[in-house]
Amino acid sequence: MATNTAILETRARNAPSSAEIVFAPLEGSGSVSWSEIARTAFDSLMANRVRSFLTMLGVIIGVASVVALMALGEGASKSITSQIESIGTNLLFISPGQLNNGGPGQGNVAAQTLSMDDYEAIKALNLPINGVAPSVQNVGTLVAPAADKNVSIVGTTPAYFTLNNLTLNSGMLFDETQTQDGASVIVLGSNVARDLFGNGQAVGQIVRLNGQPLRVIGVLEKKGGGGFGSTDDNAYMPITYVQQRFANMRTADGNKYRVSSLTLSVTDSKDISGVQGRISALLRERHHLASDGTNDDFSILSQDSILGTLNTITSLLTAFLAAVAGISLLVGGIGIMNIMLVSVSERTREIGLRKAVGARGQDILLQFLVEAVVLSLTGGLLGLALGFLIATAVTFSGLIIASVTPLSVALAVGFAIAVGLFFGIYPAQRAAKLNPIDALRYE
Amino acid sequence: MITVQNLTKTYQMGDVQVNALNGVSFEINKGEFVALMGPSGSGKSTMMNLLGCLDTPTSGTYTLDGNQVSQLDDVELSAVRAQKLGFIFQQYNLLPRQSALRNVELPLIYRGIPGSERHTRAAAALDIVGMGDRMEHRPNELSGGQQQRVAIARALSGSPSVILADEPTGALDTKTSAEIMSILQRLNREQGLTVVLVTHEHDVAAYAERVLTMRDGELVSDQKQTPR
Numbered sequence A: 001m002a003t004n005t006a007i008l009e010t011r012a013r014n015a016p017s018s019a020e021i022v023f024a025p026l027e028g029s030g031s032v033s034w035s036e037i038a039r040t041a042f043d044s045l046m047a048n049r050v051r052s053f054l055t056m057l058g059v060i061i062g063v064a065s066v067v068a069l070m071a072l073g074e075g076a077s078k079s080i081t082s083q084i085e086s087i088g089t090n091l092l093f094i095s096p097g098q099l100n101n102g103g104p105g106q107g108n109v110a111a112q113t114l115s116m117d118d119y120e121a122i123k124a125l126n127l128p129i130n131g132v133a134p135s136v137q138n139v140g141t142l143v144a145p146a147a148d149k150n151v152s153i154v155g156t157t158p159a160y161f162t163l164n165n166l167t168l169n170s171g172m173l174f175d176e177t178q179t180q181d182g183a184s185v186i187v188l189g190s191n192v193a194r195d196l197f198g199n200g201q202a203v204g205q206i207v208r209l210n211g212q213p214l215r216v217i218g219v220l221e222k223k224g225g226g227g228f229g230s231t232d233d234n235a236y237m238p239i240t241y242v243q244q245r246f247a248n249m250r251t252a253d254g255n256k257y258r259v260s261s262l263t264l265s266v267t268d269s270k271d272i273s274g275v276q277g278r279i280s281a282l283l284r285e286r287h288h289l290a291s292d293g294t295n296d297d298f299s300i301l302s303q304d305s306i307l308g309t310l311n312t313i314t315s316l317l318t319a320f321l322a323a324v325a326g327i328s329l330l331v332g333g334i335g336i337m338n339i340m341l342v343s344v345s346e347r348t349r350e351i352g353l354r355k356a357v358g359a360r361g362q363d364i365l366l367q368f369l370v371e372a373v374v375l376s377l378t379g380g381l382l383g384l385a386l387g388f389l390i391a392t393a394v395t396f397s398g399l400i401i402a403s404v405t406p407l408s409v410a411l412a413v414g415f416a417i418a419v420g421l422f423f424g425i426y427p428a429q430r431a432a433k434l435n436p437i438d439a440l441r442y443e
Numbered sequence B: 001m002i003t004v005q006n007l008t009k010t011y012q013m014g015d016v017q018v019n020a021l022n023g024v025s026f027e028i029n030k031g032e033f034v035a036l037m038g039p040s041g042s043g044k045s046t047m048m049n050l051l052g053c054l055d056t057p058t059s060g061t062y063t064l065d066g067n068q069v070s071q072l073d074d075v076e077l078s079a080v081r082a083q084k085l086g087f088i089f090q091q092y093n094l095l096p097r098q099s100a101l102r103n104v105e106l107p108l109i110y111r112g113i114p115g116s117e118r119h120t121r122a123a124a125a126l127d128i129v130g131m132g133d134r135m136e137h138r139p140n141e142l143s144g145g146q147q148q149r150v151a152i153a154r155a156l157s158g159s160p161s162v163i164l165a166d167e168p169t170g171a172l173d174t175k176t177s178a179e180i181m182s183i184l185q186r187l188n189r190e191q192g193l194t195v196v197l198v199t200h201e202h203d204v205a206a207y208a209e210r211v212l213t214m215r216d217g218e219l220v221s222d223q224k225q226t227p228r
């Protein structure tokens, strides 16, 4: 006691004394600052590092898988878009039969309702188009001196190459005259040339199809891509040759050459639906069909609608997978709620004490809510980083270019905060409602 | 400054009603040092909880500094605790992972005092109780007596008008008890702080200038004495 008095007396000579400081009037804002709430939250989470991390793990995994899956979906849809766009621009595909039961681009093989006369009639319409090309598809075996190969044979006209962005690697394409005459010439896709002639010169060589000799006049540039059979595996010939030499090349009534599809490139994208309408009207009139389209024996698909359909499928699939991943986020949230409830009961005495020294219910509520949100948000940010890593790894593997979009980042962070708030509110309310004496007496 | 009139507190334990307080009335003036004594179960802690605004009475009135405290809601009671009252507990109740300084800052945090002023005041409060050189120590690095000193500093830091201590020396040896009591006595004499403390021990009660004795929830004696 003597020493304490001595301290007080020593201090009293220099101004101000400790007692003067402590007993000076006190003016505060009356509410706890955010920095104090954050500090307390941080302290208590750091006091149980391992537990905090394990609690976060659920959110980390949830957010990481949502982010990674959305990145993969985005990458898939970008790759589909670029593949479809690489085919050409503003394309319309007209095929015989109805596509109700067929996949896009395949057409109805059995239908033989589209003829060369239809092609001529469309050409005569003077539509605002870059060009139109008929094609017939068949399969055959090309026999070269060193190897043979089953290929898709496309009989068509020179316009086809321009419309489909197919360019030459070497040699030349067949011209209009060769097309009309049904000349015995063939243009090979890059894979076909490689398989038949290896690295050697293909142009100028002779290959045989059904015993007939054909001169290779050109080899196309590699186009790559995949999905529904690459154009690199095709061989191209004058349409007249294919129609005259192959069986089963007539329309159902037997007196016209049929086509498997007509490809058409519209000059200006805003004319696409107009062109589509005029062709439909023309074909209905020529085929004596109902003008409302109820019994159409042909289909017109636009590049945009194919792209739209594929992108819808991809985004549905992505959304579904992300929702499944989101369930683990939910599980993570329940983990947070569980640990917060444990924390509230562990810290009952602390809560009682804080109330005794002046904390209001809302101060305690905010404290525990902030702790829950700090847990879920930290988990969310770590999960975001992990998702980013996964996306980068997938991109590196060359499988697909996965891209994390700002939307998925915002979604992940937003969801993490929401999970913290939603699952934190109940434990926080329990803490806030604790009666201070009961809490202080709690063992 | 403290006036209680006909205060009762009834606890419901299942079917049984426990009358912890049975109509208690007294007044305590500003600057008084009062000891509350009585056998175990006589209602001392119940009384202290009401005086400390930690609980509300079943009936009766409690006036603190002219305010009818028995009428206040939760938020208002928190404000009264923060601004007028300082608590000292038998078990110290310090936050285990926080330094002495931060423990003492706690009441100031809830009053929204900015960091630097809070720090100055808390350091001064620790200095007053002779703990100025242990500010960064955690509770588990301090003896019982030292922890109780930190708890006193915490009770002081909010510049209260009343210190309420429920058996503050109950867990301490005689010598340490005497040190704690002399700190409280000095604060009472030099700063005019009102002190109300609960104790079983006559040695401890001897520091007070007035002794209230309770039995079975009633006040049975109220005696002035000359403190030692």
Ligand SMILES: Nc1ncnc2c1ncn2[C@@H]1O[C@H](COP(=O)(O)OP(=O)(O)O)[C@@H](O)[C@H]1O
Binding pocket: B011, B012, B013, B018, B019, B020, B038, B039, B040, B041, B042, B043, B044, B045, B046, B047
């Ligand atoms: N929360 C409670 N619930 C039920 N009974 C209680 C509660 N608190 C105290 N009591 C009862 O009230 C009476 C007074 O208790 P208390 O004020 O703690 O006495 P003291 O502090 O003088 O030992 C005792 O009979 C006790 O059992």
Ligand SMILES: [Mg+2]
Binding pocket: B044, B045, B046
């Ligand atoms: Mg007691």
